[in-house]
Amino acid sequence: MTEVMSHFNYLVVVVLMMIGFYIVISGSNLVKKVVGLSIFQVSVFLLYISMGKIIGGTAPILDDRFTVYSNPLPHVLILTAIVVGVATTALAGALIVRINEAYGSIEEDEIYRQDGDA
């Protein structure tokens, strides 16, 4: 039980990751898949940031009153990953809009069916 408490953040990360993964592979709606992908993405962010945390530490902004800081390196990686994430989301959104214009649907199986007929 103590092991569960000391790894609680990581376990939640796994749960969130799997929920995102489930949304991506189970549904057929493209918008929902993109939302599922961003849940997956946030779970990865949470994993990195949780690893960088030091109990008793503070935010990595230098000040004479503090000596222990959490690890700033994961913060840098994830900060840029978030902005790149919105860029890919926007690109996915644009593709969904174009798919909807071409096929009249954003449900994956209907798109496949139309492709099969052609």
Place this chain on the structure above:
Amino acid sequence: MTEAVNTLLLLFMCVTALTIVRQHNLFAVVMLGSVFSLLSAGMFVLLDAVDVAFTEAAVGAGISTILMLGVLSLTNSRERITFSTPIFPIVLVMLAGSVLIFSALGMPEFGAADAPIHGHVADRYIEKSGAEVGLPNIVTSILASYRGFDTLGEVTVIFTAGIGVMVLLGLRRRTAQDGSVEELPLPGEGNMRHHSVLRVTAKLLIPFIMLFALYVQFHGDFGPGGGFQAGVIFAAAFILYGLVFGIKNAVAVVPEGVTRFLIAAGVLLYAGVGVASLLMGGNYLDYSVLAHEPTHGQHLGILLIEFGVGTTVAAVMITLFFSFARRTRKKT
């Protein structure tokens, strides 16, 4: 106390994610996604990642939601409901989940100061960045100086995504088969004209949003913030204007030619600082040679490249929003 908030936020995140699985109204799915992002931003504050929390709140809860709503307005806002629960995905998720939980339990304890992750370069950044770069915010020092090359890559990715969306959605002129060029109309204010409260509040808020963006941009060296966050917040002011007063008026304020120019100008400024440091005898993006004293050079270089980042991010975000917003739904 912190632990209780930590647990509560994580549980809220799980509940939100599970609700997204069960929800078939895509409008609700997108809004829940925004709630999920905001909760994760709260989590990041608890975990001492204030810069990350800032970015997640501005980007994940703000801009992404607006873009996804833009997608919904151009497509369908209801998911087709299927009643069969697929077995294969559940089995796969359970399998992958149990493997991951097994390996997660083998990780170092949460918050342990002697975990391997803290052993490599992180210590050096914490100890030396104050003297080498001279900025209190270590995240900014690493982002802009030690790992400036990475960040140049990230800015280029955003630049590329902006171009990609412009290629997919952005064309305002349509060339007919006989060669005549037809200009597509821009959506006007529509029903928003009647919402006096929104119009007055938006007008009051917009100058303060912009002022805050400038603060975040130039105070990022000393506190949480920087070019990425500032760019997104700056873009939010224009997006708010476009939402309330119509795209036509917003495009009159920032013409497309200007945003297109700024997208490229930001990346060029960043790369240009690198070239300048090469010409002055240093390595690429080594700002120490830019001024007489190394720390002054670092300050100058970081100020310039953060400004480049902010410019490109703001211009790309504005372009993304306009690309979605001005595309009128095709009649089917």
